[in-house]
Amino acid sequence: MSNGEKILIVDDEEPIRRLLIETLEDLGYRCEGMGDGLECIKKIHEGSDYDIALLDIRMPKLNGIETLKYIKTYGKGY
Numbered sequence: 320m321s322n323g324e325k326i327l328i329v330d331d332e333e334p335i336r337r338l339l340i341e342t343l344e345d346l347g348y349r350c351e352g353m354g355d356g357l358e359c360i361k362k363i364h365e366g367s368d369y370d371i372a373l374l375d376i377r378m379p380k381l382n383g384i385e386t387l388k389y390i391k392t393y394g395k396g397y
Contacts, residue, residue, distance in 0.1 A: 326369060356378055
């Protein structure tokens with residue numbers, strides 16, 4: 320069970336994203352979902368804080384690996 324940690328879920332396939340969110344929320348996590356890496360980066364730069372991020376590897380615009388590299392380089396302490 321969770322202590323209410325906040326999880327960011329980034330996946331371009333909405334049914335997968337929704338399934339992950341519902342499953343993790345049932346376990347007590349707070350979740351926020353996004354459809355691509357660019358949306359994720361924008362949200363982080365706006366000041367949103369997450370305990371963990373689940374990133375799909377294959378996404379249009381910016382894949383999961385590119386998104387993670389960007390977050391690690393320019394994110395706020397990630």
